[in-house]
Amino acid sequence: MQERWLSLITSQSPTGLLIGGDIAERGGAIQWLQHLAQSTNCPIYFVLGNHDFYDQSVRITRQNVVRLCREHEHLHYLTDCAGIPLIDTSDRKPLAYLIGEDAWGDGTCGNFENSFVKLADFARILDFKSLTNEKRKELLQELGRHSAERLAAKLLSVPNNTNRLIVLTHVPPFVEACWYEGKTADENWSPYFVCGQTGVVLRNFAQANPNCQIVVLCGHTHHQGTTQPLSNLVVYTGASEIGHPSIAGSLVIQKHRMTTEMHSDRA
Numbered sequence: 281m282q283e284r285w286l287s288l289i290t291s292q293s294p295t296g297l298l299i300g301g302d303i304a305e306r307g308g309a310i311q312w313l314q315h316l317a318q319s320t321n322c323p324i325y326f327v328l329g330n331h332d333f334y335d336q337s338v339r340i341t342r343q344n345v346v347r348l349c350r351e352h353e354h355l356h357y358l359t360d361c362a363g364i365p366l367i368d369t370s371d372r373k374p375l376a377y378l379i380g381e382d383a384w385g386d387g388t389c390g391n392f393e394n395s396f397v398k399l400a401d402f403a404r405i406l407d408f409k410s411l412t413n414e415k416r417k418e419l420l421q422e423l424g425r426h427s428a429e430r431l432a433a434k435l436l437s438v439p440n441n442t443n444r445l446i447v448l449t450h451v452p453p454f455v456e457a458c459w460y461e462g463k464t465a466d467e468n469w470s471p472y473f474v475c476g477q478t479g480v481v482l483r484n485f486a487q488a489n490p491n492c493q494i495v496v497l498c499g500h501t502h503h504q505g506t507t508q509p510l511s512n513l514v515v516y517t518g519a520s521e522i523g524h525p526s527i528a529g530s531l532v533i534q535k536h537r538m539t540t541e542m543h544s545d546r547a
């Protein structure tokens with residue numbers, strides 16, 4: 281655990297933490313989350329990223345993390361949670377609802393077959409080892425479909441009159457949210473860095489619920505950017521640097537206002 285990062289977090293007295301995945305490798309996310317839960321006094325909402333599954337299988341990793349959350353009341357693995365109301369302490373009414381999904385670069389955007397990108401995921405995540413390129417694509421699409429199906433179910437779990445929704449996910453749901461050095465992903469990178477199937481679910485929900493303001497928070501690309509595909513749907517992609525945990529931004533939710541500020545200077 282990077283103690284400097286931890287003390288920066290605690291010095292800001294947050295009412296909650298949102299962690300967008302790629303926490304650690306080799307099962308290390310468990311130790312990070314345990315230490316974080318023991319060192320802070322606020323709810324910790326998180327999803328997992330592809331690195332969190334390295335040297336393990338997807339199913340076993342998720343099982344271990346779900347079990348951990350049963351032991352720590354502050355830990356909430358959003359992939360395993362229905363919509364969570366974020367309550368205004370003054371009147372006990374929800375200020376917004378929070379949902380989340382790991383998501384995967386699901387091979388549905390860009391040109392998978394001709395991409396030159398070779399992810400370490402395929403050698404490091406047990407489910408992908410020994411698969412042909414064709415089978416890898418099938419598995420990526422299946423993982424993305426499962427994320428999209430769970431996300432759709434979670435959207436149904438929030439009350440009809442919800443007018444603010446926060447969605448935490450690891451993989452950008454749209455090509456236009458897949459930032460790298462100020463540009464969005466091309467045909468080579470999109471298959472692995474965009475979860476097109478969760479994007480379809482989010483876009484459909486936003487179009488069907490024009491009075492609901494939707495904020496999507498994601499990562500995976502390591503580079504920062506913001507995009508607004510629809511008037512009520514905005515996506516913030518947070519920056520990150522391997523081995524240097526940082527605070528990508530802050531979200532302030534008040535009764536009449538909700539603002540997101542991305543931090544360009546990483547902590």
Ligand SMILES: [Fe+2]
Pocket residue numbers: 302329330331450499500501
């Ligand atoms: Fe990632």
